Amino acid sequence: MSSCLKLTFIILLVLLCLLSSSFSSSASPPNSTEESETLRPQKEIQKLKLIRKQLQMINKPAVKTIQSSDGDTIDCVPSHHQPAFDHPSLHGQKPMDPPEMPKGYDQENESHEDFQLWSLSGESCPEGTIPIRRTTEHDMLRASSVRRFGRKIRRVRRDSSSNGHEHAVGYVSGSQYYGAKASMNVWTPRVISQYEFSLSQIWVIAGSFADDLNTIEAGWQVSPELYGDTNPRFFTYWTSDAYQATGCYNLLCSGFVQTNNRIAIGAAISPVSSYKGGQFDISLLIWKDPKHGHWWLQFGSGTLVGYWPVSLFTHLREHGNMVQFGGEIVNTRPSGSHTSTQMGSGHFAGEGFGKASYVRNLQMVDWDNTLVPISNLRVLADHPNCYDIRGGVNRVWGNYFYYGGPGKNSKCS
Structure with a gap:
């Protein structure tokens, strides 16, 4: 072969290699793009399927529907069809009759039950039904995790701010507690991130702050992620395994049994307190029924909301070993500094x-189903430069404390 032909042959081989390389490199991105376009809708489809499956479990068929002025839809669901009775230990049951009230309970000066926006127009659910705030696809799509929708992040210790949770609380421990009662004023604290919240509540706690923690909780909260707005809302919560796999807010899973047809758990509260203006508080009582062992929740002047069945729990089958009252926020440290999410009114206790x-008129329920004053209240603020607390006692309010704060400020960064 002549040198000229050899050179031509080599050039052809090089050109073929270049063309082959160019083809494979240009062909590769479209293939990966096609795969990504195929996978992405598939993931979204699976997510929507999961959401709709959960919505079917949460939203039960209603006999009446009420539209609230704040945009909520309230479904009146037959009480024996509520989500609670999907729980394996509650299948086939119906709501219990009202229990014996704790001795020493005084209904005077308690707050009135018409405290929610949806019912201010005079609307109510028929007897034999309960009002349930309807959960929507938008509610679940806002959640950081569809599978953990309606659940708190695990809280490791009473005095811990792990996971960004910060507290200012009054608490008692070291004895046997069969319930607790208090009145707390309601505010609209500023919550600056969808994934933060601000609340005021009562905790009844048993077990250790490890995997076996049992809690019963009720109060008011502002949670944009859960509700899609910044209204303060009446809420309940429970867990029997330190917030891992059991429990949820309100009626978003099977567990809490509602018996009241005029209060919607998770609905917006009205009116609310104003700075240097009128103060509006809600009174809550949680106590263990001596006869059946269930933990009941009462709002205001004798209005029973419902109960947490004793079968949900391990340690709380007997009694609590700690009770807490007060505020909690979540701090996601936006922009690398402490959040400006407010606790309570957004102002310090002083x-x-x-x-x-x-939080005023703090009381405990003892072994004899009797309401008694608290005598050994301790107060604790995780970060007192951000949110603080000050306790006191007087003749009108009994045991009380002021708490809260603005979050980020010159001393809290």
Whole structure:
């Protein structure tokens, strides 16, 4: 072969290699793009299927539907069809009759039950039904995790701010507690991130702050992720395994049994307190029925909301070993510094009545189903430069404390 032909042959081989390389490199991205376009809709389809399956479990068929002025839809669901009775230990049951009230309970000066926006128009659910705030696809799509929708992030210790949870609480421990009662004023604290919340509540706690923690919780909260707005809302919560796999807010899983046809758990509260203005508080009582062992929740002047069945729990089958009252926020440290999400009114405890948040008339239920004053209340703030707490006792309010704060400030960064 002549040198000229050899050169031509080599050039052809090089060109063929270049063309082959160019083809494979240009062909590769479209293939990977096609795969990605195929996978992406598939993931979304699976997510929507999961959401709709959960919505079917949460949203039960209603006999009446009420539209609230704040955009909520309230479904009146037959009480024996509520989500609670999907729980394996509650299948086939019906709501229990009202229990014996704790001795020493005084209904005077308690708050009135018409405290929710949806019912202010005079609407109510028929007897034999309960009002349930309808959960929507939008609610679940806002959640950081569809599978954990309606659940708290695990809280490791009473005095811990792990996972960004920060507290300012009054608490008692070291004895046997069969319930607790308090009144707390309601505010609209600023919550700056969808994934943060601000609340005020009562905790009844048993077990250790490890995998076996049992809690029963009720109060008010502002949670944009859960509700899609910044209204303070009445809520309940429970867990029997330290927030891992059991329990949820309100009626978003099987567990809490509602008996009241006029209060919607998770619905917006109205009116609310104002700075240097009128103060509105809600009174809550949680106690263990001596006869059947269930933990009942009462709001205001004798209005029973429902109960947590004793079968949900391990340690709380007997009694609580700690009770807490007060505030909690989630701090996601936006922009690398402490959140400006407010606790309570957004003002420190030292500002006092009409300016700071309070919890008053703190009481316990003892082994004899009797309401008694708290004698050994301790107070604790995880980060007092951000949110603080100050306790006191007087003749009108009994045991009380002021708490809260603005979050980020010159001393809290």
